[in-house]
Amino acid sequence: MSLYCGIACTRRNLWCSRLLSTYVTKTRYLFELKEDDDACKKAQQTGAFYLFHNLAPLLQTADRRYTIPRFSLLEVERLLHKFGQDAQRVEDSVLIGCSELHEAWFALDLGLNSSFSIHASLPRSEVETELKGSFTELRKALFQLNSMDSSLLFTAQALLRWHDGHQFCSKSGQPTKKNIAGSKRVCPSNNIIYYPQMAPVVITLVSDGTRCLLARQKSFPKGLYSALAGFCDIGENVEEAVQREVAEEVGLEVESMQYSASQHWPFPNSSLMIACHAAVKPGQTEIQVNLRELEAAAWFSYEEIATALSRKGPYIQQQNETFPLSLPPKLAIAHQLIKEWLEKQTGASLSA
Ligand SMILES: NC(=O)c1ccc[n+]([C@@H]2O[C@H](COP(=O)([O-])OP(=O)(O)OC[C@H]3O[C@@H](n4cnc5c(N)ncnc54)[C@H](O)[C@@H]3O)[C@@H](O)[C@H]2O)c1
Numbered sequence: 001m002s003l004y005c006g007i008a009c010t011r012r013n014l015w016c017s018r019l020l021s022t023y024v025t026k027t028r029y030l031f032e033l034k035e036d037d038d039a040c041k042k043a044q045q046t047g048a049f050y051l052f053h054n055l056a057p058l059l060q061t062a063d064r065r066y067t068i069p070r071f072s073l074l075e076v077e078r079l080l081h082k083f084g085q086d087a088q089r090v091e092d093s094v095l096i097g098c099s100e101l102h103e104a105w106f107a108l109d110l111g112l113n114s115s116f117s118i119h120a121s122l123p124r125s126e127v128e129t130e131l132k133g134s135f136t137e138l139r140k141a142l143f144q145l146n147s148m149d150s151s152l153l154f155t156a157q158a159l160l161r162w163h164d165g166h167q168f169c170s171k172s173g174q175p176t177k178k179n180i181a182g183s184k185r186v187c188p189s190n191n192i193i194y195y196p197q198m199a200p201v202v203i204t205l206v207s208d209g210t211r212c213l214l215a216r217q218k219s220f221p222k223g224l225y226s227a228l229a230g231f232c233d234i235g236e237n238v239e240e241a242v243q244r245e246v247a248e249e250v251g252l253e254v255e256s257m258q259y260s261a262s263q264h265w266p267f268p269n270s271s272l273m274i275a276c277h278a279a280v281k282p283g284q285t286e287i288q289v290n291l292r293e294l295e296a297a298a299w300f301s302y303e304e305i306a307t308a309l310s311r312k313g314p315y316i317q318q319q320n321e322t323f324p325l326s327l328p329p330k331l332a333i334a335h336q337l338i339k340e341w342l343e344k345q346t347g348a349s350l351s352a
């Protein structure tokens with residue numbers, strides 16, 4: 001909230017108060033929908049629904065880019081009816097946001113078919129034909145989505161996945177019940193409330209002053225290197241997690257660090273990525289790769305990073321089986337860290 005205020009205030013006071021009040025009313029509205037089942041049900045009447053099938057969002061293609069179709073409650077009910085299901089399935093949907101005019105947005109998965117759910121999975125390809133779109137793996141669509149769309153789909157997928165995996169109380173073993181918005185699940189036998197969770201992950205771009213350190217895991221596409229990432233251990237703060245991960249993965253000691261930004265990342269489960277820059281002592285730069293975690297790690301020069309960032313399109317395999325350095329996609333916070341590092345080297349700002 002203070003961010004919006006801060007940015008706007010530096011420009012124009014009038015704009016500031018308008019932006020803030022729109023933001024505050026929207027936030028309060030979403031809060032009400034999470035707390036009040038009746039209000040949320042009412043919001044579904046005028047809301048828009050994003051459809052998923054086994055966590056893959058329904059996308060349409062236009063001009064080689066993906067668009068995300070939205071449906072009214074009536075259209076969703078008609079679709080369910082056509083495939084022999086009643087409107088009760090709408091109760092599986094989760095609230096993922098709203099417009100400035102308070103049109104509530106929901107996500108509904110037509111494919112998830114849990115062991116005790118009364119709702120069977122809808123046939124994927126028939127639904128695709130009916131809706132003139134295709135349920136597309138979110139990772140595959142990453143390159144063709146803008147940041148607002150991807151952030152909405154990230155939230156939707158993460159929330160749908162969390163509900164799918166938290167249908168039973170871990171204490172009583174009884175089925176839990178979601179509220180209409182999907183902001184929590186409650187065990188009716190002992191009233192334990194379960195809230196959707198994200199795991200905190202630190203992601204660190206280590207620099208020795210002139211070079212930056214990138215690493216790759218075996219599962220990465222060929223040639224792809226990224227910043228060092230690791231889940232925070234219980235009881236650790238961000239600084240401790242950064243120091244431990246860098247020591248664990250590449251055998252180096254961090255001398256100083258600086259917070260950069262954060263990002264929600266839904267793959268493979270929900271993580272809160274906390275991105276930092278870190279420096280090692282000059283001269284203490286010998287990498288010892290932990291091969292249980294990484295396939296390789298190396299220092300890269302300004303020129304190597306600049307060339308990789310400017311490269312566009314699919315990566316071409318070289319004749320000698322080596323692959324040119326490639327970097328994470330723009331939407332990944334690792335990309336932002338690497339770009340910031342490059343800018344710091346020259347003091348220049350790179351275009352998005
Ligand atoms: N958005 C980005 O730019 C970006 C870049 C790199 C990595 N990431 C994400 O960061 C996450 C962590 O990176 P990593 O794989 O290098 O982590 P990591 O180095 O901590 O290694 C993963 C291992 O940590 C253990 N682990 C501990 N706590 C865990 C938990 N809560 N969930 C899962 N495993 C846990 C498991 O043994 C797992 O195999 C990954 O999910 C990855 O998708 C995002």
Ligand SMILES: [Mg+2]
Pocket residue numbers: 228229230249293
């Ligand atoms: Mg790691």
